[in-house]
Amino acid sequence: MIRCQSLSWGAPGQPLTSPLNLQLDSGSLTAIIGANGCGKSSLLKVIAGLQKPLAGKISLGVPRQSGLSFLPQQQHLDRQFPINLQELVAAGFWGRRLSTQLRAQRLQAALENWHLHGLEQRPLMALSGGELQRALLARLSLTDAPVLLLDEPHAALDELGQQLLWQHIHAWHGEGRTLVVVCHDLAAVRQHIPSTLLIKHRECRLAASAELIAQTPHTQVA
Amino acid sequence: MFAITQLWQPFHEFMFMQRALFGGLVLACSTAPLGVFLILRRMSLIGDAVAHGILPGAALGFWFAGLSLPALTFGGLGAGLGMAGLAAWITRRTGLREDASLAAIYPISLASGVLILGIAGKRLDLLHLLFGSALAVDGPTLQGMLWVSACSLIAMLLIYKPLVLDTLDPLFLRTVSCLGPLAHGVFLTLVVLNLVIGFQAIGALMVVGLMMLPAAASRFWSRRLPVLIAVAAVIGCLSVWLGLLLSFYYSLPSGPAIVLVAGAGYLLSVIVGPVHGLLRRPPLLTSQ
Numbered sequence: 166m167i168r169c170q171s172l173s174w175g176a177p178g179q180p181l182t183s184p185l186n187l188q189l190d191s192g193s194l195t196a197i198i199g200a201n202g203c204g205k206s207s208l209l210k211v212i213a214g215l216q217k218p219l220a221g222k223i224s225l226g227v228p229r230q231s232g233l234s235f236l237p238q239q240q241h242l243d244r245q246f247p248i249n250l251q252e253l254v255a256a257g258f259w260g261r262r263l264s265t266q267l268r269a270q271r272l273q274a275a276l277e278n279w280h281l282h283g284l285e286q287r288p289l290m291a292l293s294g295g296e297l298q299r300a301l302l303a304r305l306s307l308t309d310a311p312v313l314l315l316d317e318p319h320a321a322l323d324e325l326g327q328q329l330l331w332q333h334i335h336a337w338h339g340e341g342r343t344l345v346v347v348c349h350d351l352a353a354v355r356q357h358i359p360s361t362l363l364i365k366h367r368e369c370r371l372a373a374s375a376e377l378i379a380q381t382p383h384t385q386v387a
Numbered sequence: 388m389f390a391i392t393q394l395w396q397p398f399h400e401f402m403f404m405q406r407a408l409f410g411g412l413v414l415a416c417s418t419a420p421l422g423v424f425l426i427l428r429r430m431s432l433i434g435d436a437v438a439h440g441i442l443p444g445a446a447l448g449f450w451f452a453g454l455s456l457p458a459l460t461f462g463g464l465g466a467g468l469g470m471a472g473l474a475a476w477i478t479r480r481t482g483l484r485e486d487a488s489l490a491a492i493y494p495i496s497l498a499s500g501v502l503i504l505g506i507a508g509k510r511l512d513l514l515h516l517l518f519g520s521a522l523a524v525d526g527p528t529l530q531g532m533l534w535v536s537a538c539s540l541i542a543m544l545l546i547y548k549p550l551v552l553d554t555l556d557p558l559f560l561r562t563v564s565c566l567g568p569l570a571h572g573v574f575l576t577l578v579v580l581n582l583v584i585g586f587q588a589i590g591a592l593m594v595v596g597l598m599m600l601p602a603a604a605s606r607f608w609s610r611r612l613p614v615l616i617a618v619a620a621v622i623g624c625l626s627v628w629l630g631l632l633l634s635f636y637y638s639l640p641s642g643p644a645i646v647l648v649a650g651a652g653y654l655l656s657v658i659v660g661p662v663h664g665l666l667r668r669p670p671l672l673t674s675q
Binding site: 213215229230231235237249253256288290308 | 552554555556559560565606609612615
């Protein structure tokens with residue numbers, strides 16, 4: 166589904182790692198871990214087509230547009246932007262032909278799923294970090310794309326929000342979607358995500374999460 | 388004493404006042420959404436760069452073709468786009484901060500405009516070019532303003548949705564649609580078009596004020612984007628109307644009068660505006 170052939174990425178002239186060869190099957194659930202600045206988010210953007218690779222090839226089994234959905238880190242968003250939560254979430258319908266009624270139903274369901282009821286009319290500025298993150302996830306859930314790329318989806322989420330997130334990730338996985346998740350929470354990765362890509366300067370390794378991440382994770386990797 | 392009829396009497400009596408008012412009102416309506424989006428995109432300075440850039444182009448147009456509307460318009464259009472493009476290109480190629488690269492463009496444009504006018508023999512008044520005059524709005528100029536306003540309002544309606552999302556979250560839009568860059572390009576072209584057509588009525592430097600001041604003021608009145616645009620348009624229209632009246636009764640130059648009324652509207656909004664205005668408690672001390 167996602168195949169990278171001798172892919173290198175990063176700033177011009179300074180590739181972040183040695184060329185990456187990678188194949189992620191359709192319906193797989195993969196985490197990307199590694200130290201700060203090792204290129205996790207950049208790799209995700211390269212896969213999403215938002216950044217050009219320095220060399221190498223990527224092929225997706227789906228068209229980039231409508232086939233792929235990307236959850237950016239929320240610091241990219243201008244919190245003063247004059248839009249409310251419901252409008253932000255509804256942007257997930259972009260490019261899809263649905264009846265007004267169906268849209269309203271799905272929007273309500275997404276808001277309910279992500280515990281966003283009662284916040285529909287709140288401006289972005291009045292949302293907490295966790296509420297905004299859940300809104301972005303709700304928007305992602307409306308896109309129905311077969312490939313989901315999530316950049317630090319657990320950021321800013323509290324205990325309850327994280328439970329909700331992992332439930333949905335498992336549900337999406339169960340529907341046969343392909344997921345790639347950049348995550349710093351190694352314990353959670355070990356618990357929830359079967360395979361992991363570890364990015365290091367010299368080499369990248371794709372293996373079972375349990376194999377890459379030792380029992381006491383925080384001291385082992387990175 | 389001041390009579391209420393004085394508020395519209397000049398527009399009744401004098402054709403040139405009527406044209407200036409009509410042109411100013413349509414211009415205020417079409418620049419309002421542009422100004423609001425410029426601020427949201429953190430591109431407020433682009434307007435200034437383009438307006439300064441218009442000067443040498445319009446001066447060149449005047450030098451070669453005299454005081455003709457197409458020459459001034461196309462000269463201004465080319466030079467305005469060129470200057471904004473040059474600033475963007477320098478930023479992209481060298482990593483110089485965007486505000487620095489824009490700020491470097493202003494004096495170059497302004498100086499070369501003044502220089503060209505000097506060489507051309509001062510037949511075109513510099514003050515006129517910078518600050519315009521209501522008298523300058525003749526039939527063809529008014530027609531141009533109507534066309535530009537109508538086209539930009541329609542175009543803004545068409546690109547509104549992608550432009551909103553491209554402004555808020557370009558990364559997300561790029562994964563679901565390829566309309567982002569198109570919306571951005573159309574938007575910038577509209578900004579330049581409006582500035583160029585506006586500079587002949589109220590001056591190259593003043594038209595930026597009509598674009599940015601109502602937009603900046605509207606931020607203090609609402610948190611909803613469509614309302615922001617409507618408020619900006621209303622403030623812009625009021626400024627045009629009151630400004631023209633002031634300039635008529637007190638023999639003031641019309642461009643500065645309009646912009647200063649808009650400026651007063653802005654300061655008033657800063658103080659009493661319900662959304663984080665100064666008198667609003669608790670005040671917003673830090674901006675995010």
